[in-house]
Amino acid sequence: MTETFALDTIQKKLVEPATSAIPIHPQALLDLPPGEAKQSLLTVHSILEAKLPAGPLAVYEAGGGSTSFLPLGVLRRAHVTVVDIDEDQIRNNDYAQEAILGDLQTYRFPSQSFDLIICYNVIEHVPDVEAVLAGFSAALKQNGLLLIGAPNPKSLSGVVTKYSPHWFHIWFYRHIRGDKKAGLPGHAPFPTHFHPLVTLSNLEAFAAVHGLQVIYRRKYESPRYPEMRKRKPMLAALIDLAARTMNALLPGKIDMRHGDYHVMLRKL
Secondary structure (H helix, E strand, C coil): CCCCCCCCCCCCCCCCCCCCHHCCCHHHHHHHCCCHHHHHHHHHHHHHHHHCCCCEEEEEEEEHHHHHHHHHHHCEEEEEEEEEEEHHHHHHHHCCCEECCCCCCCCCCCCCCCCEEEEEEEECCCCHHHHHHHHHHHEEEEEEEEEEEEECCCCCHHHHHHCCCCCHHHHHHHHCCCCCCCCCCCCCCCCCCCCHHCCCCHHHHHHHCCCCCCCCCEECCCCCCHHHHHHHHHHHHHHHHHHHHHHHHHCCCCCCCHHHHHHHHCCC
């Protein structure tokens, strides 16, 4: 069941601050600790700014709470439509012009509606990722871009997340990351499903069959690692040791600390 969520935020305009006060980067980037995650997101931003057409943009954010990962130069000229199944997440959103309470697996837009679709830390929570991606492909304009940020199931953190109960995820967020609101309505972590298409190789194979070209991909060390090194250095040292040991024992050039990835696709 889907419906337009009746909030004052649905048709609001973004308020531009004075020129001298305009920030350069979104808060989502500023909040990342120094490391591979921040470097990759900066690269993503540069690609978006180079590849997206000039002028006003139609942007669909699939699963949108209080945080946007878009570069502010893109966000300021975009009409953002957010779809999320969680009423609290919709309520927390303060940057979208249109907010829709709906299920990504079934909600559909007219063909070729958007210049950019962003799905960030969402597909791991969806049972039917294939249905979601099919909807994305249809809604993208020709040469439109799809940005996906997701955890890597074939990593140490991915394996732990996949096979541990949800209460453990909440405990980790609260006691290791220091997020006292973790698990409360509208706050991460959310239950995970890890559909097979979350695995990057499967996702790329799906994209090739459905007319989507990979223009950027990078696995990177999860930002949880530098966070833990700062907050819980002894625990971080043990986890680093475990990851290095697994890297040495597993075949191929695998880094089990590469807990997340970015992939950007272009519709042919």
